[in-house]
Amino acid sequence: MVEIILKKRKVVELHPHPKNEGIYGDEDIKELAELIEKYGLRKPLIVTPEGTIISGHRRWKAILFLGWETVLVEEKEFTDETAELEALLLENASREKTIEQKCREGLMWEAIERAKSRKRIGRKGLGVGSTRDVIAKKVGLGSGVNYEHACKVISAIDEAFLIGNIDKAETLRKFLNEKSVNAAVKMIRNTQKILHRKSINADVKIINDIESNIRNFTETQHTQTQWVLAKLGKQLCGSVWIDFHDRSRIWENEKLGSLSIDSFPSLGMGNEARQTVEYIDVVWLSSGNQIAAAFEIEITTPIYSGLLRMADLVTLCPNLNFPLYLVVPESRINKVKKELTRPTFKNLKLDQKCRYIILEKLLEKWDVIMEFATEPSALKSISQSCDSDS
Structure with a gap:
């Protein structure tokens, strides 16, 4: 109960x-x-x-x-x-939902049904008919065939995002949500014909069996980034704190929790300030148990939620003397700068106190930093100021 x-x-x-x-x-x-x-x-x-x-x-x-x-x-x-x-x-x-949202709900219902089926012994599942027919009706997509076609479009959208083809992903999304499932499927087929006629290698794999990997891609990338920052923090500072909500996640056969200290030091700050810090994705701590840097990772989650935690920290600790970093994909940089124009953040001069790190650059350079860097300030070389392009 x-x-x-x-x-x-x-x-x-x-x-x-x-x-x-x-x-x-x-x-x-x-x-x-x-x-x-x-x-x-x-x-x-x-x-x-x-x-x-x-x-x-x-x-x-x-x-x-x-x-x-x-x-x-x-x-x-x-x-x-x-x-x-x-x-x-x-x-x-x-x-009220778009076709894409209905389809993604369907994929989640499939995952739930698979989890439940592992616990069932000799009991029926969703009901009469194929699983996809039942799910299609459950989420409002009609038939199982229509749902299956929509799933192929979703895979194509996710794959396009994964390889950085944002225009293609958004065009497919528009066809799916504003026209129909069939219109989006037809667009994929036409694209494949054009690629074939131009003898372009079909490594794009628009409709391929990668659904399970793509569905979890964003969450996995967030975990990978926390792991990378934790490894760098332990190397350059000595110890790290990881948001306890994420500690059960695993990357490279290591639980994130195994890289984090168990309890956050008092640091002479008030309870409210300390609680705010505890919800930040990754915090680096020096050998003297002082904060050396704080990181918020915003891959698809709202950027202002991470900025709000940093704004709270700046408000509660106006004299803080450690860097604040926002780790974002390159495609979200303009969104970061736009969010920082909000009066709340502007009044705190958060654009001057917070720097951003391009996710792709961090994942490309981190092993070099691990090998050669000796100070936490090394990370500043791959970061950029939020109030300029420097």
Whole structure:
């Protein structure tokens, strides 16, 4: 039985469910923020005791945007990750969705059904008919054939993003959501014909069996980046802190938790400031237990949520003397600069106190830094100021 507790929690303590962004994308919340500012929040967010949001991601983004400090939540304890994911999907069942979002929900329902089937012995699964037919009806995509075609388009979109072909991915997404599944499939087929006629090597593999890898790509890349920063931090500083929500994740056969200190040192800062730091993705600590650098990794999650944690830290510790870094893909640099124009961040001069590191450059250069660097300041050479192109 799920235990439910109604309480107020700090907004900065909450974080998105790792699967939510992959299903529903980074949606615009300005209109919702205006409504919440005018009428208030009419229902609590649903979160786990650890602060993972199950229902209310858009509302959470909106109140982050509005600068709320606390929010009413319904705290629920779930038996396992499958139960969490099922609740997330059911809570979003009545919302209006694009074809892409419906298809990504379907892929998650498939994952849930596979997890459940491993626990079943001689019991039926989703119901009569093929799994894909049942899922197609569940998410509102009609037939299993239509759902299967949509899944191929989703794979093509994800693969295009993976290889850096953003224009192609967005065009496919537009065809899928604004025209139809068949229109998007036809576009893929026409592209393949053109590639064949031009004798271009078909390594693009638009419709290939890579679905499982692509679905988890963003989460995996976040884990890889935390692992890289943790390795660099231990080499250059001595010890690191990793957000405890991510410590069970594994990269290169190492749990992130094995690289992190168990408890965060007091550092002479107040409880509020310390709690803010504890939610930052990676923190480097010197041999004297002083913060040497702090890193927020924003691959697909809202950039302003990471900036907000840094803004809170600057507000609570105005005399901080360690660098703040935002690690982002090259495609998101303009978004970082745009977010920093918000009055909240501008007044704190966060654009002068925070530098960004291009994700691709970090993953390319980190092993060289590991081999030759001796000081934490070495990372500044691959970072850039947020208030200029220097």
